[in-house]
Amino acid sequence: xxxxxxxxxxxxxxxxxxxxxxxxxxxxxxxxxxxxxxxxxxxxxxxxxxxxxxxxxxxxxxxxxxxxxxxxxxxxxxxxxxxxxxxxxxxxxxxxxxxxxxxxxxxxxxxxxxxxxxxxxxxxxxxxxxxxxxxxxxxxxx
Numbered sequence: 001x002x003x004x005x006x007x008x009x010x011x012x013x014x015x016x017x018x019x020x021x022x023x024x025x026x027x028x029x030x031x032x033x034x035x036x037x038x039x040x041x042x043x044x045x046x047x048x049x050x051x052x053x054x055x056x057x058x059x060x061x062x063x064x065x066x067x068x069x070x071x072x073x074x075x076x077x078x079x080x081x082x083x084x085x086x087x088x089x090x091x092x093x094x095x096x097x098x099x100x101x102x103x104x105x106x107x108x109x110x111x112x113x114x115x116x117x118x119x120x121x122x123x124x125x126x127x128x129x130x131x132x133x134x135x136x137x138x139x140x141x142x
Contacts, residue, residue, distance in 0.1 A: 004051070005052055006051065006052055006053065007044065007052065007054070007055050008052065008053075008054050009054070009055045009057065009060065009061070009069070010054045010055065010074055010077070010121055011061070011068075011070055011073065011074060011119070012056050012117065012118075012119050012121070013071040013072075013119050014118070014119075015043055015057070017118055018056050018117060018118060018119070019045070019056060021118050022045045022056075022117070024094065024095075025091070025094050025095055026047070026091070026094070027048055027090070027091075028046060028047050028048075028054070029045060029046050029047075029048065030043065030045050031044040031045060031046055032044040039059055040057065040058070040059045040060055040062075042055055042056070042057045043056040043057070044056075050079075054077075071119035071120070071121070072119040073121070074121040074122070075121070075122035076122065077121065077124070078123070078124045078125070078126055079123065079126070080127075080128045081125055081126070081127060082128065082130075083127065083129070084111050084112075084113060084125065084126075084127035085101065087113075088100070088101055088113055088125075091125075097115060098114065098115040098125070099113045099114045099115070101127070108127075108128060108129045108130055109126060109127070111126070111127040112124050112125065112126050112127070113125045
């Protein structure tokens with residue numbers, strides 16, 4: 001049995017503001033914006049080319065066990081791109097405040113830039129050049 005990671009819930013304080021941010025500033029596609037059950041709205045957005053989406057919800061956290069995550073507490077969300085300079089140019093042109101790329105190591109995968117959403121949830125963007133011609137699944141499995 002294979003398991004695929006396809007949706008990650010991101011806690012936000014204002015769904016409409018977050019939806020606008022991710023769609024406009026980040027260029028994510030709005031897949032779903034609906035009330036999935038009475039009083040529970042879900043907005044799902046997918047980064048271009050990604051097989052994994054993010055989910056913004058209000059009362060959805062009340063339907064899951066465990067503590068409710070607080071807006072702005074998620075860090076380490078990561079996007080991968082084959083060309084970080086191009087991604088930086090596209091994101092800044094959209095009005096996203098993103099750091100300049102920083103190369104921590106010369107090998108592929110060693111360059112990153114960072115941004116936060118309006119609530120402070122932290123994202124990184126990693127340059128992974130092999131992805132230009134090879135999907136990640138194929139690149140990491142011999």
